[in-house]
Amino acid sequence: AQSVTQLDSQVPVFEEAPVELRCNYSSSVSVYLFWYVQYPNQGLQLLLKYLSGSTLVKGINGFEAEFNKSQTSFHLRKPSVHISDTAEYFCAVSANAGGTSYGKLTFGQGTILTVHP
Amino acid sequence: DAMVIQNPRYQVTQFGKPVTLSCSQTLNHNVMYWYQQKSSQAPKLLFHYYDKDFNNEADTPDNFQSRRPNTSFCFLDIRSPGLGDAAMYLCATSRDFEGDTQYFGPGTRLTVL
Incomplete structure (x- = not known):
C-alpha cells in the first residue's frame, strides 16, 4: 500500500515570491508521482507527473517538482507565484507494479496555497 | 472542449431519497473512476470501471452503486443518501492504468437535507 504526506496544510506567500509545497510518500514498490x-x-487538474527518467519534472503554469528517491519526496516548486496560483x-502516488495495479491514486491531504498581493 | 462532463454541478436531495449523478467523457478512455471528496479532505476512490469490468473499493458502502452503459457514460447511484454522504463527487477518466493521467470532471456537489 502507498501513503502520501503533505507536510503543510496551508502555505501563505506574497505575490512574486518563490514557493515550495512539500510531499513525502511511502511505498513498498516503485511509484508514479503526481x-x-x-x-x-x-x-x-494535472500539474505534472513523474514516471521515470529525469528526476526534475516541469509542468504547466511554471511549476516543477523533483523526485528524490532516497528521501522519498516529490516537492513542488515555483520560482515566482501569481495571485492566480491561489488554490x-x-x-498523489500510484503503484508501479508491472501492470498488475489499476492506477489507483492515493492522495495527500492537500496544501492550500494562498498568494497575497 | 470539455472532456469530462458532470451533471448536475449541484444536487440537493433529501435524506433517504435516491439520487443519480452523471458523468460523460469525450476522450474515449477505457477507465472511468468515481471519487468522493468531503470538505477539506483528499479525494477518496469509490470504484472504477475498466471498460465494462467493475471494481469496487473494499471500503465503499453498499449504498453506492455505479453503472456504465457504454464507453462514454458512467453513473453514480446513491440508494439512500445520509447526511454523511454530502460531498463533492468527482468523475475521472484515464486511457489505461499505470502512470496514465487521470482527467477529472468539475464535480457534482451533493447536499443532503
Whole structure:
C-alpha cells in the first residue's frame, strides 16, 4: 500500500515570491508521482507527473517538482507565484507494479496555497 | 472542449431519497473512476470501471452503486443518501492504468437535507 504526506496544510506567500509545497510518500514498490491543482468548486487538474527518467519534472503554469528517491519526496516548486496560483494542491502516488495495479491514486491531504498581493 | 462532463454541478436531495449523478467523457478512455471528496479532505476512490469490468473499493458502502452503459457514460447511484454522504463527487477518466493521467470532471456537489 502507498501513503502520501503533505507536510503543510496551508502555505501563505506574497505575490512574486518563490514557493515550495512539500510531499513525502511511502511505498513498498516503485511509484508514479503526481501533483494536481484544484481551484474552488472545480475538479482536479494535472500539474505534472513523474514516471521515470529525469528526476526534475516541469509542468504547466511554471511549476516543477523533483523526485528524490532516497528521501522519498516529490516537492513542488515555483520560482515566482501569481495571485492566480491561489488554490489547493494535491500530491498523489500510484503503484508501479508491472501492470498488475489499476492506477489507483492515493492522495495527500492537500496544501492550500494562498498568494497575497 | 470539455472532456469530462458532470451533471448536475449541484444536487440537493433529501435524506433517504435516491439520487443519480452523471458523468460523460469525450476522450474515449477505457477507465472511468468515481471519487468522493468531503470538505477539506483528499479525494477518496469509490470504484472504477475498466471498460465494462467493475471494481469496487473494499471500503465503499453498499449504498453506492455505479453503472456504465457504454464507453462514454458512467453513473453514480446513491440508494439512500445520509447526511454523511454530502460531498463533492468527482468523475475521472484515464486511457489505461499505470502512470496514465487521470482527467477529472468539475464535480457534482451533493447536499443532503
